[in-house]
Amino acid sequence: MPKLRIKFDKKTCIGNKACMAVDSERWVNSEDKVDLVGGEKINENIYVLEKEFNEEESKIVIEGAEVCPVNAIGIVNVDSGEEIVKVEVSEEESKVVEASYDDEKEFQLDEKGYFLIKVNRENKKIEVAFCEKPNEISLTVKGDNPLEIYQTIINKEKLEIRKDHYAYLGRELQKAYTALRENIEYVQDDELDFSNKV
Numbered sequence: 001m002p003k004l005r006i007k008f009d010k011k012t013c014i015g016n017k018a019c020m021a022v023d024s025e026r027w028v029n030s031e032d033k034v035d036l037v038g039g040e041k042i043n044e045n046i047y048v049l050e051k052e053f054n055e056e057e058s059k060i061v062i063e064g065a066e067v068c069p070v071n072a073i074g075i076v077n078v079d080s081g082e083e084i085v086k087v088e089v090s091e092e093e094s095k096v097v098e099a100s101y102d103d104e105k106e107f108q109l110d111e112k113g114y115f116l117i118k119v120n121r122e123n124k125k126i127e128v129a130f131c132e133k134p135n136e137i138s139l140t141v142k143g144d145n146p147l148e149i150y151q152t153i154i155n156k157e158k159l160e161i162r163k164d165h166y167a168y169l170g171r172e173l174q175k176a177y178t179a180l181r182e183n184i185e186y187v188q189d190d191e192l193d194f195s196n197k198v
């Protein structure tokens with residue numbers, strides 16, 4: 001007898017009761033949704049039932065999950081690990097975080113150095129200089145687009161700087177690239193002004 005794990009995401013459920021019509025042993029009415037009979041609540045939205053079913057019951061359990069139009073029901077064979085029906089869980093099960101950052105309070109200078117970025121409109125290149133010490137350029141990379149420049153800096157030159165500094169570099173390179181293509185002013189650290197044509 002196969003042991004199956006039924007996973008039900010009540011938040012995703014839209015309550016059309018198709019599962020109930022197929023498998024009335026497992027699914028019962030619950031206002032505008034359904035409930036999984038015997039299901040254990042594992043968080044705000046997710047219910048799980050693990051049980052051995054005979055062959056005939058297994059077919060009905062699986063069919064009851066397959067008819068769900070929003071994939072609110074998942075079935076896994078516990079013994080083999082096979083995912084028989086895939087469930088789409090609502091975002092509550094995964095971690096969701098509101099991004100927050102206060103540049104004035106949280107900004108920290110990278111002690112390894114800083115970048116100077118400019119656009120060269122004559123040859124249509126972006127030029128990136130890295131200074132390990134104030135006003136002393138130790139590396140210059142010139143390129144046509146952000147990808148080739150940051151790949152060169154990260155993987156070929158292996159500049160050892162902080163992760164947030166690399167993120168900063170990517171953001172500034174994209175701005176410089178856009179400024180070059182759109183013929184607008186590029187000023188490092190300033191927002192692009194699309195009305196400021198050069």
Ligand code: SF4
Pocket residue numbers: 012013014015016017018019020033034067068069070071072073
């Ligand atoms: S078939 Fe899916 S959406 Fe419809 S009631 Fe059952 S679990 Fe909810």
